[in-house]
Amino acid sequence: MSIYLIHLINGLAFGFLLAIIASGLALIFGFMRIVNFAHGAFYMLGAYLAYSIVKISDSFWIALILAPLIIAFLGYLFHKFILTKLSSQEELTFVLVTYGFALVIENFVRMTWGTASYSIDPPLSLSGTFQIFDFAYPLYRIFLILFVLSICLILYWILYHTRWGLQVRAETEDSEMAMALGIRSKLLSIVVFIVGILLAGMAGVLVGPYLSLHHSMGVDILTYAFIVVVIAGMRSFFGTMISGLFVGIVLTIGNIFFPSLSVALVYFIMIMVLIVRPTGLFVFKNS
Amino acid sequence: MNVNTLLQKNKLFLILCLVVIILIMSAIISGSIFWIKFLTEMLITGLFALSIGLLIEYVGLLSFGHALFFGLGGYMLAYLHINSSIPLYINFLLTVVFSFGVGLLIGWLCSRLKGIQFAVATLAFAQLAWTLAVKLRSITNGEDGMPVTFSAYPFLNDPPIFLCIVAMIVVFSFFFLCRLVQSPFGYLLRGIKDNQMRVPFMGFSVTYSKTMIFAISGVFATISGVLQVVLRQFISPDALFWSTSGTGVVMVIMGGVGSLIGPLIGAGVFMFIQDWLSSYTDNWMIFIGILLILVMMFEPKGLIGVIQKGIDRFCTQFRLKDKGKNVQGRRE
Numbered sequence: 001m002s003i004y005l006i007h008l009i010n011g012l013a014f015g016f017l018l019a020i021i022a023s024g025l026a027l028i029f030g031f032m033r034i035v036n037f038a039h040g041a042f043y044m045l046g047a048y049l050a051y052s053i054v055k056i057s058d059s060f061w062i063a064l065i066l067a068p069l070i071i072a073f074l075g076y077l078f079h080k081f082i083l084t085k086l087s088s089q090e091e092l093t094f095v096l097v098t099y100g101f102a103l104v105i106e107n108f109v110r111m112t113w114g115t116a117s118y119s120i121d122p123p124l125s126l127s128g129t130f131q132i133f134d135f136a137y138p139l140y141r142i143f144l145i146l147f148v149l150s151i152c153l154i155l156y157w158i159l160y161h162t163r164w165g166l167q168v169r170a171e172t173e174d175s176e177m178a179m180a181l182g183i184r185s186k187l188l189s190i191v192v193f194i195v196g197i198l199l200a201g202m203a204g205v206l207v208g209p210y211l212s213l214h215h216s217m218g219v220d221i222l223t224y225a226f227i228v229v230v231i232a233g234m235r236s237f238f239g240t241m242i243s244g245l246f247v248g249i250v251l252t253i254g255n256i257f258f259p260s261l262s263v264a265l266v267y268f269i270m271i272m273v274l275i276v277r278p279t280g281l282f283v284f285k286n287s
Numbered sequence: 288m289n290v291n292t293l294l295q296k297n298k299l300f301l302i303l304c305l306v307v308i309i310l311i312m313s314a315i316i317s318g319s320i321f322w323i324k325f326l327t328e329m330l331i332t333g334l335f336a337l338s339i340g341l342l343i344e345y346v347g348l349l350s351f352g353h354a355l356f357f358g359l360g361g362y363m364l365a366y367l368h369i370n371s372s373i374p375l376y377i378n379f380l381l382t383v384v385f386s387f388g389v390g391l392l393i394g395w396l397c398s399r400l401k402g403i404q405f406a407v408a409t410l411a412f413a414q415l416a417w418t419l420a421v422k423l424r425s426i427t428n429g430e431d432g433m434p435v436t437f438s439a440y441p442f443l444n445d446p447p448i449f450l451c452i453v454a455m456i457v458v459f460s461f462f463f464l465c466r467l468v469q470s471p472f473g474y475l476l477r478g479i480k481d482n483q484m485r486v487p488f489m490g491f492s493v494t495y496s497k498t499m500i501f502a503i504s505g506v507f508a509t510i511s512g513v514l515q516v517v518l519r520q521f522i523s524p525d526a527l528f529w530s531t532s533g534t535g536v537v538m539v540i541m542g543g544v545g546s547l548i549g550p551l552i553g554a555g556v557f558m559f560i561q562d563w564l565s566s567y568t569d570n571w572m573i574f575i576g577i578l579l580i581l582v583m584m585f586e587p588k589g590l591i592g593v594i595q596k597g598i599d600r601f602c603t604q605f606r607l608k609d610k611g612k613n614v615q616g617r618r619e
Contacts, residue, residue: 097584100575107572
């Protein structure tokens with residue numbers, strides 16, 4: 001029976017990762033109506049940057065702090081010099097610009113680091129194992145789960161217990177009303193965008209010791225992140241979290257029992273959601 | 288309707304015919320197999336971009352999943368050709384009919400979705416197809432891809448003849464779509480793009496229209512997939528990956544949104560860039576990304592927009608000169 005617990009924990013690890021990435025995506029879309037096709041690319045860049053930082057400094061913790069900051073700064077530059085300078089503010093425009101930027105980042109990564117696969121070693125303090133029943137479970141994955149969980153809790157606290165969070169939620173739920181009330185200042189837009197990108201970059205750093213880095217990881221994770229956001233509905237932060245966990249667990253456990261078709265199962269779930277409740281499972285109002 | 292009005296109404300189409308004929312003749316006369324095949328591939332890609340552009344320009348739907356139809360066309364034709372003795376023409380028809388059915392199903396499922404949800408949903412469907420193609424090795428040979436030969440049909444292997452066949456198919460498809468967007472159905476679609484909420488009040492079904500046009504667009508993408516597999520004699524899951532759809536969207540945007548000829552121009556330009564840059568670096572897509580960003584920042588209407596502005600400026604110069612001469616002037 002305990003083997004299922006192990007699978008569940010594996011699923012949680014991947015699920016939390018997916019949840020944090022999808023949440024960044026949902027945050028950016030909910031607040032700014034920008035579908036960030038470059039989200040996976042930021043994630044990938046974060047991972048590769050972490051790899052190089054670890055190689056130079058030999059410390060995972062420095063990479064964990066430094067790489068997301070660099071990624072967030074890149075996101076800030078992207079926002080300031082490209083996104084705000086667009087002549088039209090339609091959704092389609094943002095899709096294409098972020099897609100173009102994703103191409104730029106992904107090819108840049110390929111040019112700089114090549115197409116080989118890399119892996120990052122977890123820091124010494126976390127490279128041991130933890131006894132769960134009769135299994136030696138990698139300590140790093142436990143750390144991953146706990147770390148992402150605490151980030152989620154911090155985000156939850158900000159969103160639901162601060163004034164800024166209130167403004168973000170208001171804008172996400174009903175942007176016209178929020179604008180009429182004077183919400184969505186430029187500063188808040190930039191902050192939300194940077195936070196979303198930061199989350200993606202951080203997820204990239206965290207994934208290094210857990211899964212390996214490969215040159216299509218940006219595209220792979222983005223596809224799953226999109227599915228999570230479609231299932232959850234593109235506006236709900238909390239729903240994205242839950243859906244991310246759910247998809248992660250389904251994928252991991254499905255991989256054990258139906259290795260070829262676990263992905264198909266996730267798509268099937270998405271199709272079911274599209275038929276039954278196209279706006280998403282966690283969207284409750286009629287806007 | 289006499290010949291004059293017929294010519295006037297279909298100006299765009301005739302210009303296209305002319306350009307295509309010139310290109311074909313120059314390629315064939317030059318005798319270079321490379322250019323003939325390049326032109327063939329350009330036309331096929333143009334058809335693919337056209338199918339995507341149709342949805343974006345006239346219905347306002349962004350589909351990131353057309354690679355599904357493209358790959359479906361290629362895989363189904365290849366599979367039927369290898370594993371059965373059905374003649375090629377029937378295979379082609381079967382593939383088209385099947386893809387129309389798939390298009391109806393997916394179009395119907397996604398018809399309730401708007402904007403970006405639609406894009407993401409179509410993307411996910413294409414990825415589902417890609418996953419199936421990679422995992423079901425017994426049918427599709429997985430990542431290794433399937434080579435196909437059409438030795439029973441020698442005219443398909445003769446580059447100039449195949450080029451003419453492809454050109455005829457593409458030109459005919461373009462004509463069909465030109466007439467479609469100018470038909471009452473086409474105007475209904477434009478109405479849906481402009482104000483979807485009003486359309487049901489006029490007695491039309493939005494769901495039916497969206498589903499139908501999605502399926503039609505899918506059929507043309509399938510045709511381009513079929514032609515591609517005949518040209519390359521090979522199909523692999525890459526054809527289904529969403530970067531294929533993304534590339535198609537890029538071509539449409541680069542060429543210009545607003546008419547049917549934009550995607551074709553975009554496809555041509557894209558293929559030239561690809562050919563030119565890929566000899567320098569494997570990562571030439573980075574330039575496509577930069578170009579895409581620049582286009583969206585400065586000229587969202589794409590190359591057509593640039594050409595249009597150039598023509599406008601040219602004409603305005605003439606009018607200015609006229610205004611100077613005419614004392615009475617003309618009210619513009």
